[in-house]
Amino acid sequence: MRVIPCQCKMALLRSSILVPLLFIFLADSYGQDAPINFGKVNAADFTINSPLIDSATNAVVVFDKGDMSFEGNRSGWFSYVFKRSKRIKIINKKGFDLATLELSLYQNDDSKETVDKLAGFTYNLENGEVKETRLNTKDIFEEKKDKNHLSKKFTMPAVKEGSIIEYSYIIKSDFTFNLPGWEFQSADCPVLWSECNVVIPGMLSYMTFFQGYHRYFIDKSSEGFQSYSIRNETSETAYTKAQSFSVSAPTTGRRWVMKDLPAFNIENFISSPVNFIDKISFQLYKTYDGQNYHDVANTWKKVTEELMRREDFGKYLDDENGWLDRVLNPVLKENENEDLLQAAKKIYYHVQANYNCTNHYDKYIKTSLQDVVKKKSGTVGDINLLMIALLKHRGIRALPVLLSTTDVGRNSADYPQMERLNYVIGKITIGTTDYYLDAATPFLPFGKLPLKCYNGHARVISNDTAAVYFEPDSLKESSVVNVFIFNEEKNEVTGTYKNSMGFFESLNSKKQIAKSGLAGYTAGLKQSLPEEILAENIGVDSFQYTDEPVVLKYDFKLNLFEGADIVYFNPLMGEAIKKNPFYAAERMYPVELPYTRDELYILNMEIPKGYRIDEQPKSERIMLNEDEGMFEYIIKADAGMVQLKCRLLVKKTNFTGKDYQTLRDFYTYIVKKEAEQIVFKKIK
Amino acid sequence: MTKLLIVVITLFMPMLIQAQGYNALFIADSLRKDADVVKRYEEYILTIKSPAKYTLYEKHVYTVLKPAASSYARYVTHYDRFSSINYVSAKMYDGMGKEIRHSKKSDWKDNSAYDGFSLLSDSRYKENDFFSTEYPYTVEYEEEDENNGTQGFPRWVPQRSPKMSVEYSKFTIIAPADYVVRYKQLNFAGQPVISQKGSSKIYTWEIKNIPALKEEDDAPPFSELVPSVIFAPSEFEVEGYKGNMSTWADYGKFMYQLVKGRDVLPDEIKKKVHELTDHLGNEKEKIFVLYDFLQKNTRYISIQLGIGGWQPFEASYVAEKKYGDCKALSNYMIALLKEAGITGKYVEIYGGKEPPPFVEDFPFSQSNHVISCVPLGKDTIWLECTNQTVSPGYMGSFTGNRKALMIDETGGHIVHTPVYSVADNVQRRIVTATADADGNLDAVIKNIYTGLQQDFPHSLMYDASKEDREKYLNQMFNLPTYQVLKNEYKELKGIIPAVEESLQIRLTNYASITGKRLFINPNIFGGATQKLMADTARKYDYIIDEDYRDIDSVEIKIPNGYKLETIPKEVSLQTKFGKYVSSVKLLDDRIVYYRLMEQYNSRIPAKEYNEIVKFYEQVYKSDRSKVVLVKPE
Numbered sequence A: 001m002r003v004i005p006c007q008c009k010m011a012l013l014r015s016s017i018l019v020p021l022l023f024i025f026l027a028d029s030y031g032q033d034a035p036i037n038f039g040k041v042n043a044a045d046f047t048i049n050s051p052l053i054d055s056a057t058n059a060v061v062v063f064d065k066g067d068m069s070f071e072g073n074r075s076g077w078f079s080y081v082f083k084r085s086k087r088i089k090i091i092n093k094k095g096f097d098l099a100t101l102e103l104s105l106y107q108n109d110d111s112k113e114t115v116d117k118l119a120g121f122t123y124n125l126e127n128g129e130v131k132e133t134r135l136n137t138k139d140i141f142e143e144k145k146d147k148n149h150l151s152k153k154f155t156m157p158a159v160k161e162g163s164i165i166e167y168s169y170i171i172k173s174d175f176t177f178n179l180p181g182w183e184f185q186s187a188d189c190p191v192l193w194s195e196c197n198v199v200i201p202g203m204l205s206y207m208t209f210f211q212g213y214h215r216y217f218i219d220k221s222s223e224g225f226q227s228y229s230i231r232n233e234t235s236e237t238a239y240t241k242a243q244s245f246s247v248s249a250p251t252t253g254r255r256w257v258m259k260d261l262p263a264f265n266i267e268n269f270i271s272s273p274v275n276f277i278d279k280i281s282f283q284l285y286k287t288y289d290g291q292n293y294h295d296v297a298n299t300w301k302k303v304t305e306e307l308m309r310r311e312d313f314g315k316y317l318d319d320e321n322g323w324l325d326r327v328l329n330p331v332l333k334e335n336e337n338e339d340l341l342q343a344a345k346k347i348y349y350h351v352q353a354n355y356n357c358t359n360h361y362d363k364y365i366k367t368s369l370q371d372v373v374k375k376k377s378g379t380v381g382d383i384n385l386l387m388i389a390l391l392k393h394r395g396i397r398a399l400p401v402l403l404s405t406t407d408v409g410r411n412s413a414d415y416p417q418m419e420r421l422n423y424v425i426g427k428i429t430i431g432t433t434d435y436y437l438d439a440a441t442p443f444l445p446f447g448k449l450p451l452k453c454y455n456g457h458a459r460v461i462s463n464d465t466a467a468v469y470f471e472p473d474s475l476k477e478s479s480v481v482n483v484f485i486f487n488e489e490k491n492e493v494t495g496t497y498k499n500s501m502g503f504f505e506s507l508n509s510k511k512q513i514a515k516s517g518l519a520g521y522t523a524g525l526k527q528s529l530p531e532e533i534l535a536e537n538i539g540v541d542s543f544q545y546t547d548e549p550v551v552l553k554y555d556f557k558l559n560l561f562e563g564a565d566i567v568y569f570n571p572l573m574g575e576a577i578k579k580n581p582f583y584a585a586e587r588m589y590p591v592e593l594p595y596t597r598d599e600l601y602i603l604n605m606e607i608p609k610g611y612r613i614d615e616q617p618k619s620e621r622i623m624l625n626e627d628e629g630m631f632e633y634i635i636k637a638d639a640g641m642v643q644l645k646c647r648l649l650v651k652k653t654n655f656t657g658k659d660y661q662t663l664r665d666f667y668t669y670i671v672k673k674e675a676e677q678i679v680f681k682k683i684k
Numbered sequence B: 001m002t003k004l005l006i007v008v009i010t011l012f013m014p015m016l017i018q019a020q021g022y023n024a025l026f027i028a029d030s031l032r033k034d035a036d037v038v039k040r041y042e043e044y045i046l047t048i049k050s051p052a053k054y055t056l057y058e059k060h061v062y063t064v065l066k067p068a069a070s071s072y073a074r075y076v077t078h079y080d081r082f083s084s085i086n087y088v089s090a091k092m093y094d095g096m097g098k099e100i101r102h103s104k105k106s107d108w109k110d111n112s113a114y115d116g117f118s119l120l121s122d123s124r125y126k127e128n129d130f131f132s133t134e135y136p137y138t139v140e141y142e143e144e145d146e147n148n149g150t151q152g153f154p155r156w157v158p159q160r161s162p163k164m165s166v167e168y169s170k171f172t173i174i175a176p177a178d179y180v181v182r183y184k185q186l187n188f189a190g191q192p193v194i195s196q197k198g199s200s201k202i203y204t205w206e207i208k209n210i211p212a213l214k215e216e217d218d219a220p221p222f223s224e225l226v227p228s229v230i231f232a233p234s235e236f237e238v239e240g241y242k243g244n245m246s247t248w249a250d251y252g253k254f255m256y257q258l259v260k261g262r263d264v265l266p267d268e269i270k271k272k273v274h275e276l277t278d279h280l281g282n283e284k285e286k287i288f289v290l291y292d293f294l295q296k297n298t299r300y301i302s303i304q305l306g307i308g309g310w311q312p313f314e315a316s317y318v319a320e321k322k323y324g325d326c327k328a329l330s331n332y333m334i335a336l337l338k339e340a341g342i343t344g345k346y347v348e349i350y351g352g353k354e355p356p357p358f359v360e361d362f363p364f365s366q367s368n369h370v371i372s373c374v375p376l377g378k379d380t381i382w383l384e385c386t387n388q389t390v391s392p393g394y395m396g397s398f399t400g401n402r403k404a405l406m407i408d409e410t411g412g413h414i415v416h417t418p419v420y421s422v423a424d425n426v427q428r429r430i431v432t433a434t435a436d437a438d439g440n441l442d443a444v445i446k447n448i449y450t451g452l453q454q455d456f457p458h459s460l461m462y463d464a465s466k467e468d469r470e471k472y473l474n475q476m477f478n479l480p481t482y483q484v485l486k487n488e489y490k491e492l493k494g495i496i497p498a499v500e501e502s503l504q505i506r507l508t509n510y511a512s513i514t515g516k517r518l519f520i521n522p523n524i525f526g527g528a529t530q531k532l533m534a535d536t537a538r539k540y541d542y543i544i545d546e547d548y549r550d551i552d553s554v555e556i557k558i559p560n561g562y563k564l565e566t567i568p569k570e571v572s573l574q575t576k577f578g579k580y581v582s583s584v585k586l587l588d589d590r591i592v593y594y595r596l597m598e599q600y601n602s603r604i605p606a607k608e609y610n611e612i613v614k615f616y617e618q619v620y621k622s623d624r625s626k627v628v629l630v631k632p633e
Helices: A093-099 A300-309 A324-332 A340-354 A369-375 A380-393 A503-528 A657-674 B002-021 B067-073 B248-259 B267-277 B283-297 B315-321 B326-339 B451-462 B466-476 B606-623
Strands: A009-013 A059-072 A078-090 A100-106 A114-126 A129-134 A141-146 A149-155 A164-173 A178-183 A191-201 A204-211 A218-232 A243-261 A279-288 A293-295 A356-359 A377-379 A397-403 A423-430 A433-437 A456-460 A467-470 A476-487 A493-500 A533-541 A551-558 A566-569 A596-606 A611-615 A620-624 A629-637 A641-650 A678-682 B037-050 B053-064 B074-079 B083-093 B099-102 B109-112 B118-120 B124-129 B137-148 B164-176 B182-186 B193-197 B200-210 B228-232 B235-238 B241-244 B345-349 B369-374 B381-383 B403-408 B411-416 B426-435 B441-450 B481-492 B498-508 B512-514 B517-520 B542-544 B548-557 B563-566 B571-574 B578-587 B590-599 B602-604 B627-630
Touching (some): A100 A114, A100 A164, A141 B109, A178 A191, A369 A380, A377 A380, B067 B074, B074 B083, B074 B137, B267 B283, B451 B481, B451 B498, B602 B606
Parallel strands (some): A356 A377
Antiparallel strands (some): A009 A204, A078 A164, A178 A279, A218 A243, A456 A467, A533 A551, A566 A678, A596 A641, A611 A678, B037 B053, B053 B137, B074 B124, B083 B099, B083 B137, B109 B124, B193 B200, B345 B403, B403 B411, B426 B441, B441 B498, B481 B498, B563 B627
């Protein structure tokens, strides 16, 4: 399998109206045809040979084809027509889920998407003969999800192990800005043939985005000519009739086929599988109305300008917003001499503490900022735009920044993919320093962002529309654990433990304490310690301060040395990594870690009275790919003391599939080393 | 003068009460203790207009004290074809009891109540949520619904969760005087106040000042700890079908008429039944063959329609579409049996791992699922018709060990599904491993799971894809670094089914080698037992609700040249709730380990709780003990 580095490559699908076309290609007249005859199933079709199918395969998509074309509509323009046909062989019961389908249709006040010619057949091989069962239209159910979404649901009849199912449908839509994307690969089962065809009239130009790891079997373009009849009923009045006209236009076609794709297997340490599946998506960038070209392409400049004008986004920020005094005055207490940074912090923490984020995927203001203030809750757009409005009102330079969170996939810096830009944060500049703020995430200190924002390109929404990048490589999680073990008077071995947590561990601890209370948190800690460690006086510092890292401290009694002749002691106490996090033996996709690490563990131990060291682990150090990481285990001992310094460094966050084995071996070594024990013997 | 004074009082008193009522300062300390939320006021008025119609008025007022209870600020109300919401309103008050917000119509979100698996369900819900980060705050919800059909009535449970205390709650039923109001009180000592008003009879229950409960793991079911009253219709009507629920006989007869006559099979299926069974002499064989036919030729699709979701689709529907929900598939199975001359019965049951206790002496619908059975006395055969892979006659943890209601023409009959005992639920594991000089281990594992212990491996075998199974196997064990090189599953069908699992695993650095010593824990794959925290003030009994037995035999061949330094002591514990034995020996170059763990369904009195803690502590320690070997210098 050849691996193409994954990135959003961009290609333009251009059609030109100026070049006269003398010959017409039919898209299917060259290249290779699909290996099946859709709609006709013979007994022989039940036997499918493919190296991708083994005894454990539950189902296989034999054929999946999407044809996207256009027709004239009644509002004076084009609608797209998306025709889908699919054949699946259900091999065993685990594949039954593929026989149930849900089609989601969008609608708004102006228009609604429709589904036509929905047809389905199940074929079963009975005594060597193919028996056909038709999907009854009575068994297609409709459900209204909400104001804008309707869904059609059905399950195929007479499905058994070994059935072949086929279904096809046509979706028509006036929402031509985004065509349906095409996913070649399936997460459920292998796909033997996946084909996407587009035929686009010259009036429309689409930008195409590709991503994935597999190569096209066919990638051919073609040119043609087609007539479209368009009606404009929107201009119809009592005096003027609806206009009808026929448009002949050159067309551009393209055919993509992928063959023999294994099931997309989602692994851990991937920020978003969305980034890796084989997929094509389309966005309109130019239209031609017969006289003029209209640039509908989203450029950052255009998007930003539009966002800044939008009632539910930027417009609010430009308003005088006198009413904000009411919110701001109690927070700032009209302290005129306060410096801007202090004021910014107060505003940030006020918004964070008093507003609840109910939706992390909506960048717009739902109703109005006044309403947000009243309800004390809102989307991430509501809350962070309110924060920005407040900051601006106080005279601080504040701008919104749009980004994609890790779970929706990365977005392109070259071209705005609005559907992926789901999150908004604030950027403020005080003096020469920029701060990025997210008041929609609880417990987050001023100037910090949650992990999900570290997803590459983000865009500042302002006149100069600058790109900024938030990369996980820029994050470092540093923690220090200090353990001291002493001999007590009464021959008891006791100690102290102190963990100065890293930023993200602190954040998690704060959340946990907020959820289960300090008592619950410390009880959980007690329960997780090895049985020989009895913790007491557990203290958690700074968990109530958003700005500071958490420090966990406790005293403990070590119940190991009660007269035993030999004592085996793991000097890492409960801190050892016991399980290799990279559990899969092999991997194709890259590893994406959330941050770089620097973990330090230091032990100072008085050797318990009456004991001597019989054996101790060796000091060792290993490097990960020369300088991408390091693990060291340095132990020193004399008659009275043992000292251990154990440090783990991982300096980068993105490892290719090729590096996987090295990374796994690195952790194998760490787990092994951290399991080693010091052996104490009683002095006789 | 006197007259004026009276007027002033009646005008002012209610407002005064209202204003004070929601002030969080007035919550008694006893109700604040351990509470995250206080139910300040609650009222239900259930008005039974006729057996076919009732209205329900509800009012709930909660003071949320802590963020952990902020979900009580959210209110969800369901409706469907049979019920409509006359009105619903919501208000929010600050800690002083001052109104700060009220909901507008547009604040109520209207959603489809998709359950995640039904193909079709007409259930929808409206919801409103309030937010405040200033605690305490109070929310007040008020609603009135109209219901067509009286399949069931809401239950009165004043205290909904352990960390909720209750100031006041009241439930009123207004019914025609001649309507028999049926109720059953659980942990509720009082009696309803009954009065008559015109042609109606009014029943009222009320309760005051219930403190929050102590939250403890493995406590008895919540319904056993708090007061509640269950209500059920006597005469009722659903989509024109009339019935009476006062006795199981009448309830069953009603259900029977919904099922009756829906078992007509197409000729082609009839022929198939005879083809499959006529040559078989034994009734049991016939049942198994037909069940196998059902499993191979149908699948489960949930469609919640038909007489309030109570009536199954006809057998002919299933025969054609080859799918159905639990009712349709059970009905179809019974039809297949009937064609073969065998009487199968329709059984209503509560499906789920932890069913609510069945209330035997108070008939009402207590099920969410339907199965079928062939009554053969002690050898009754139980058939789960929605599962295409389960052994015939096996119920498992989803429907096993519980009471259910069998329906036939004579009515409803309480039956008990099979109980699976310690001897049935066994995991027998045999491990043969070889350790090399670097501490790596090559292990061959043979597991035989039976009874409830095979439920999970059964689903690994039948429900998980190959990729998912491998992913699962490669992270399930608590081991440093390992790879499952081979996995194989085999099922042995039976009333107590078994799954045989063979694994081949390579464990990297499993044995820890430090200089001349080798440390190895012979309990390689077992022993992920829990550690309980000691508690001298345990309030509730401790419930163990799983009977099982695990037996591990492990043999590890060790590298040459090592001698024994330390070996864990033999442990043998026998208590009334469990048994544990572990022993490890070094025989020549092999470590031989044996472990037995049994746990018994039991209810341990709270005062004996620390004995359980001690038991698990010893198990925990023994399970983690290592053998230490040393190379003589």
